[in-house]
Every structure is written in structure tokens, then in C-alpha cells.
Amino acid sequence: MGQLAFTFLFAGALVLFSCGSSGEEAANNASPDTTKTDTSMGAKDTLPHLPSPPDPAPAPGTLEIQAQVIDVHEANPDASALSYHLKVVKVLAIGSSTPAVVVKDTLKVKSTDSFKKLEKEITISCTIRAQKMMAGQKDSASAWLLVQWKHINQDH
Secondary structure (H helix, E strand, O other), rough: OHHHHHHHHHHEEEEEEEHHHHHHHHHOOOOOOOOOOOOOOOOOOOOOOOOOOOOOOOOOOOEEEEEEEEEEEEEOOOOOOOEEEEEEEEEEEEEOOOOOOOOOOOEEEEEEOOOOOOOOOEEEEEEEEEOOOOOOOHHHHHHHHEEEEEEEOOOO
């Protein structure tokens, strides 16, 4: 019985020492733990700073311009529509399928009474929309509708 006890004791010691050494080797050979973070170093912003996205393009058939009000016409005294002649100073943005417009073009633009009446000789920044030509309409220059506008202060 003494020899059996010695064998179990020897086998138990062998198992303990062999597990201990393989555990140490496993710890030495293991890949670094990537889930842990080093709190001694400050957090770094790893994302590059991207420029802000460009403004969206105007809607199809829409034009954003700076223009000088050349003339103001009332369609007729009973009507609420006004008509303006605008001289293009700068083309800011142009939507797809919009008729071509260049600097120094004079456009005939219609508006409704929902806008304050524009004064002659002021410079405005505005959005205008191309209107579809009606049957029998000859003047394509009057095919614009004022969508929105704001006065631009210009110092001479």
C-alpha cells in the first residue's frame, strides 16, 4: 500500500508542476490582450478631421444669383404680380436642367404679392425658378419666378 500511495503522490506532483509550467509558457506566448486599454496615456482622436460637406445643389430648374434690380413693372393695377428686370452680377449656384445664365444677363422675373416690392438699383441675392413655357409664349426671358430674396449691403 505504501508504493501505491507513493505513486499517487508522485503523479499528483507531476500534474501540478507540469500544469504550472505550461500555464507560465501560455502566459508568455499569448498575444497581448487588445480589450484592455492603457489609461496612463490620454485618449487620442484617431479619426481624421474631414471638411464639412458642401451645400446641397439647388433644385432642378432653380438658380441662385446676385443681381441688381434694373426695373420694376406692375403687371396691371388689379393684379398682385410684379415683374422685375434683374441684371446678373454673380451666379452662385445652378440646379440641373436650368437654362444657362451668365454674368451681365438681364432676366425678366415675376413675383407675387407675398414679397415686399423690390426697389430699383438695389443688389439682391435671390433664388429664381425657371417656368415652363406656355403655348404661344414668345419671350423666354420672362420665364423666371422669384422664389426668395434678400438685400445685399454693398459699400462703394
